[in-house]
Structures are given as structure tokens and as C-alpha cells.
Amino acid sequence: MKKTLKITLFLAGWMVIATMCSFPWTKKVDPANENTWTWNAEFNDKIAAEYKEIGRTVLKTSFLTLTGEVTKAMKEGGVPHAVSYCNLKAYPLVDSLSEHFNVSIKRVAEKYRNPNNAMRLFEQELFQAYNTKNENKESIMDQVVLSSDNYLEYYAPIILTQPCLACHGNIGTDIREEDYQLIKSLYPEDLATGFTPGDLRGMWRIRFMPKEPQ
């Protein structure tokens, strides 16, 4: 009996340690700066594959929600009605997804409409690599990377398609002048026009948020 208990405790102990080790974050490097984290594990293919699955699950729901709602809004009332559906913040479902998977979900772009979606340097490099491949007609895949500031992040390319032109194509031809006036009044810093189908428009970024150590 005693022996069984010992073995059980021993195994349970190992399970706790194993779970802790599989969780790749440790403490903040600098307690005053909440953006600095150490990385507890070797970043390897296994971790990348595991998190890619989670990234894809989160992306699928976010993508379907956003495109579904924007398409519906376009049918109902064209661009003026649909613009307010283009921000991920408009969707409580995206909030609950973020909470459930402990992630932050974002779209980033070089030529952004909303300056909050501008790319940091690390992302510009990923974007350039995607863009070169896309221009050479090579296939581009989603990926999990360890960012320069130690975040585990999932990226997926966003390719522009025909239905996007009404808001991201050429002003005056694809985008109606009056619609663009509205867009510009809402987004004075807008850079996100002049695209054609097949262009790399931006990237989805799903960041796996580190948890405080218990």
C-alpha cells in the first residue's frame, strides 16, 4: 500500500514537472517591463507543429466570422454599411476565442488602413519573405515563429481577392469616390488602396500570450 502510494506520488510529481516543462514560458526578464520574457524550452519543430494547430483553429473561426459578416453587410448596404464590420474588435466571438486560447488575434499590414495594424520590424521581415515568394508565384504557408522579442507567434498570409476591391482596390474605379471619402474620414492615415487580386495584403498574427508563473 505504502509502496503504491509512493509510486503514485512519484508519477504524479513527474506529470506536474512534465506539464510545467511543456509550457514554454518562464518569468519576466525585467519585472518593470511586461514585454520581456524568457523562453523555457528549445524552440523546435514539435512546439511549432503543436502551436500551428492551435493557430489554425483560431484563424479559421476568426477568418470565417470576419469575412462572413463583411460579405453580409456589403450585400445589405454596400461599403458605408460594411466598414464598421472590418475591425476585429467588432466581434465578441473573437474576444471569447482570445480568452479561451489565451491568444491575441490581429491582422497586420505594410500598407495599413488602421495605424494600429502597422507592422513591427520583425513582422516586416516575415512580410518581405512572403511577398517575394508570392510575387514569384511560389506557394506561401502559415508558420509559427519565436519573435525577436520572445513571443511565440502564428502567422498566415492574407491574399487579396475580388470582393476586397470595393475597399482596397483603385480609388475611382474599384472604390467609389463617395465610399472612399467615407473611408478616408474614418481612417485619415489610410494606405490600403491600389491592390489587385493575388497581392499579399497582410498577415494574420496570433500571439500565444505568456502566463505568469504560478
Ligand code: HEC
Ligand atoms: C467594406 C469595405 C472593406 C472590404 C470589402 C474589405 N475591407 Fe479590409 N479593411 C477595411 C477597413 C475599414 C479596415 C480597417 C479595420 C480596422 O479598423 O482595423 C480594413 C482592414 C483590413 C486589414 C487590416 C490591416 C489594415 O490595413 O488596417 C486587412 C489585412 C484587410 N482589411 C484585408 C481585406 C481583405 C483580404 C478583404 C477581402 C476579403 C477586405 N479587407 C475587404 C475595409 C474593407
